[in-house]
Amino acid sequence: MTAVSPEHASVPTDRGEVTLLIARRVEPGHEAAFERWAKGILESAASFPGHLGYGLFRSSGGDAPWFLVHRFRDAEACRAWQESPERAAWFADCDGHYHTEIARRQLTGMETWFAKPGSTRPAPPRWKMTISATLAIYPISVAGSLLLLPHLTALPLLLSSAVVACVFNVLMTYVTMPAVSRLLRDWLTP
Structure with a gap:
């Protein structure tokens, strides 16, 4: 062959x-x-x-x-x-x-x-990915509003927005999305 x-x-x-x-x-x-x-x-x-x-x-x-x-x-x-x-x-x-x-x-x-490493299974439907992403974004948004935004009020809007975007992106990529996708694994790809 x-x-x-x-x-x-x-x-x-x-x-x-x-x-x-x-x-x-x-x-x-x-x-x-x-x-x-x-x-x-x-x-x-x-x-x-x-x-x-x-x-x-x-x-x-x-x-x-x-x-x-x-x-x-x-x-x-x-x-x-x-x-x-x-x-x-x-x-x-x-x-x-x-x-x-x-x-x-x-x-x-x-x-x-x-995507599960080493797997070629199809991704979950987009509506399930949307729900999962929302569950991952929500705690970051709440924590950011309470803990981060009050310290950025003196910065210009573009700079404070850049800081928020960077922090949210890092937290989504390395903390909340991996946790949510692990917790919802059976529901996402039964």
Whole structure:
């Protein structure tokens, strides 16, 4: 069995960042050839405008897949890579690597907060993500109004708004969203 270039999955049309997660199964004994190929295709993608970074996650053993991750500035940058002759050339030159794509996910915006590492399950419906985000934002808003805003009244509006946005963003990303998505995991993705 040799690698097969998948049909181009539809790329989201929103203008935010796109994370492309690809799971590939590699036949035993062909891991080194696959790893060289994977590093090459990831580095090739990194040279494209709008590519923000990549990762390669080795199989945990047995039948577990390898994961390739690309981050793009937006859907157009992702589409440009997926439709590029460079990408097609990597798939045309992979005989003897014995790997097959088994899953692909494209995550945009808030979906990345709800993606379980190593999983290719679809994100929860947007209405569930909205409720979860509201539950995460609410305590930050209340605490910010009581504890932070009174200390920012002497600052110009643009500066105080920038401080509030930075603090809220850090708290959302590292504290409340991880906690809410953990607490609601069974409800979000039953």
